[in-house]
Amino acid sequence: MSITYAQDLHIYYNLHKDSLWYVKNGKPTTKLEVRKGKQIYLHLVEYNNYLYSSENVISYHSVLPPEFAGQTSGFLGLVPTLINSLVPGGSALLPLMQAPVFGSMLSVLAPGTNDLTARGSNEDLVEYGEKLQGLETQREMMNAMMLDLNARMNAERYLRSDLSFINNLITNPGIAPSLIKSMLNQYFSEALMIPDQQIFQLKDIPSLVQKMEEIPSLKADLLIKSREYESSLSDFKRLHKRVKNSDHGLDTLYALMKEFENKLPEIEKLNSRMVNSLSADSASAGIDYKEAVQKVFLKYSEIQNNDFSVTYTTEATNKYILFDLKVFLRDSNSLIVDESERQLYKKVNAKVITYGEFGLATSVGVQGARLVHAPESYYVLNNVLLSEPKSRYAPFVASMFNFHYQMSSAYSPAISLGVGLPLNNEDVLGNLSYLVGPSLIVGKFKNIVISGGFIFSKVNRLADGLNVGDNINIGAGQIPTDSRFEQGYFIGISYNIRS
Numbered sequence: 386m387s388i389t390y391a392q393d394l395h396i397y398y399n400l401h402k403d404s405l406w407y408v409k410n411g412k413p414t415t416k417l418e419v420r421k422g423k424q425i426y427l428h429l430v431e432y433n434n435y436l437y438s439s440e441n442v443i444s445y446h447s448v449l450p451p452e453f454a455g456q457t458s459g460f461l462g463l464v465p466t467l468i469n470s471l472v473p474g475g476s477a478l479l480p481l482m483q484a485p486v487f488g489s490m491l492s493v494l495a496p497g498t499n500d501l502t503a504r505g506s507n508e509d510l511v512e513y514g515e516k517l518q519g520l521e522t523q524r525e526m527m528n529a530m531m532l533d534l535n536a537r538m539n540a541e542r543y544l545r546s547d548l549s550f551i552n553n554l555i556t557n558p559g560i561a562p563s564l565i566k567s568m569l570n571q572y573f574s575e576a577l578m579i580p581d582q583q584i585f586q587l588k589d590i591p592s593l594v595q596k597m598e599e600i601p602s603l604k605a606d607l608l609i610k611s612r613e614y615e616s617s618l619s620d621f622k623r624l625h626k627r628v629k630n631s632d633h634g635l636d637t638l639y640a641l642m643k644e645f646e647n648k649l650p651e652i653e654k655l656n657s658r659m660v661n662s663l664s665a666d667s668a669s670a671g672i673d674y675k676e677a678v679q680k681v682f683l684k685y686s687e688i689q690n691n692d693f694s695v696t697y698t699t700e701a702t703n704k705y706i707l708f709d710l711k712v713f714l715r716d717s718n719s720l721i722v723d724e725s726e727r728q729l730y731k732k733v734n735a736k737v738i739t740y741g742e743f744g745l746a747t748s749v750g751v752q753g754a755r756l757v758h759a760p761e762s763y764y765v766l767n768n769v770l771l772s773e774p775k776s777r778y779a780p781f782v783a784s785m786f787n788f789h790y791q792m793s794s795a796y797s798p799a800i801s802l803g804v805g806l807p808l809n810n811e812d813v814l815g816n817l818s819y820l821v822g823p824s825l826i827v828g829k830f831k832n833i834v835i836s837g838g839f840i841f842s843k844v845n846r847l848a849d850g851l852n853v854g855d856n857i858n859i860g861a862g863q864i865p866t867d868s869r870f871e872q873g874y875f876i877g878i879s880y881n882i883r884s
Contacts, residue, residue: 394419398733402432419701420741427697427708429487433562437730439695441710445703481862513628516621524613530607536578537600542678543576551684562693575686588667590678597674599756608663615656660868701739708735720815740791748834757872760844763864765857772853781805785831787824787834799824801836815868820875843868854866
């Protein structure tokens with residue numbers, strides 16, 4: 386995953402489980418925020434488009450609409466056995482021949498394992514071992530033929546079946562679409578004889594048709610092999626009786642021969658069952674394999690190309706991006722009904738906040754200031770110019786213009802300029818003061834501004850070169866003063882009224 390792609394925001398809504406989650410930078414997140422210029426993806430997953438249709442309206446806003454002001458994003462609103470049971474016709478596969486005792490007996494008779502000349506002749510034992518090895522070779526060959534034939538017969542049964550069960554499965558609202566696809570993939574892998582980790586293509590149809598057409602000849606070949614096995618087993622039974630009654634000197638073999646006698650009825654029954662099954666009339670007559678394979682292939686292609694999801698995407702361009710996702714029910718034929726008659730099934734709203742852009746916000750609040758030099762009020766006593774210091778601290782009501790860069794949805798640094806009115810002027814400060822300094826805009830909706838910096842305010846000071854302590858005779862006149870800008874510091878908080 387590239388760094389650029391990882392910075393995109395992914396919103397996932399699982400329709401089947403009715404759950405919503407977000408991912409950014411490859412990790413789960415709880416914040417619906419993304420940097421300006423990145424992509425926003427809304428993924429509708431576990432979405433059965435045979436049952437539902439969907440639409441998504443994306444709107445872009447610089448100011449959050451009133452209806453979203455207090456709203457958070459969220460809602461408004463065993464496979465092989467199972468497949469085998471869903472397909473009509475049941476299973477009619479040939480049983481594999483199992484004779485584990487043969488291997489144990491052969492290991493006892495292997496050259497060098499025992500001293501066969503210990504008591505009497507070993508000619509019968511040699512013949513016994515050879516015939517036993519022949520039976521084992523026949524059994525392994527028949528099992529290999531049966532595995533291939535069973536796969537073909539199973540595929541033929543699926544190809545002959547009515548595909549209506551697939552339609553019933555894909556329109557079942559109680560099963561998750563991912564499970565539906567998994568079940569059908571199992572069905573298709575058997576019906577089309579698809580090897581593991583491979584896909585079935587159009588060019589594979591003739592090969593599968595040929596495999597189906599070869600079933601009768603394979604059955605005939607296996608029938609011949611099973612009758613040969615039956616004959617070989619009869620010969621072996623006669624030799625077995627002779628060897629059993631001889632003094633062959635292999636104590637271990639006695640127990641294995643007894644085990645063979647116990648297993649023999651089961652072995653004969655399995656072989657007889659296979660002979661009868663292979664001798665029965667084939668049910669494949671009359672089927673057009675090419676048409677049947679093509680029909681299943683079309684459904685296979687349809688399911689493989691359906692990931693049961695839909696993704697809506699947009700670029701983060703405005704401060705607020707609103708998603709309005711609606712899911713509607715389809716009619717019984719999986720056709721979209723007229724818009725006026727659509728039945729709403731689910732609705733999801735998502736509000737995404739972008740960051741990484743410059744903006745201007747206006748705020749009003751109270752600031753506290755401290756002047757570097759305290760203001761003074763002047764008076765004359767006995768013709769001497771005197772002063773009385775005033776508090777250098779003063780509260781202001783200020784209107785701030787905040788030029789900010791949105792770092793994230795949680796905060797934004799800003800440079801603020803403002804105009805303030807002193808609340809306790811006492812005729813020592815001018816009517817207007819000017820503020821400048823850094824600010825931090827915080828809060829869920831970016832409505833709190835914390836500011837600090839410099840304040841410049843006009844302060845009355847002595848004019849005409851006069852200084853405190855000078856002798857002066859002003860009679861009924863006024864002490865000459867003028868207003869000068871002086872510097873101070875401020876800190877305060879304000880509330881955003883426009884952003």
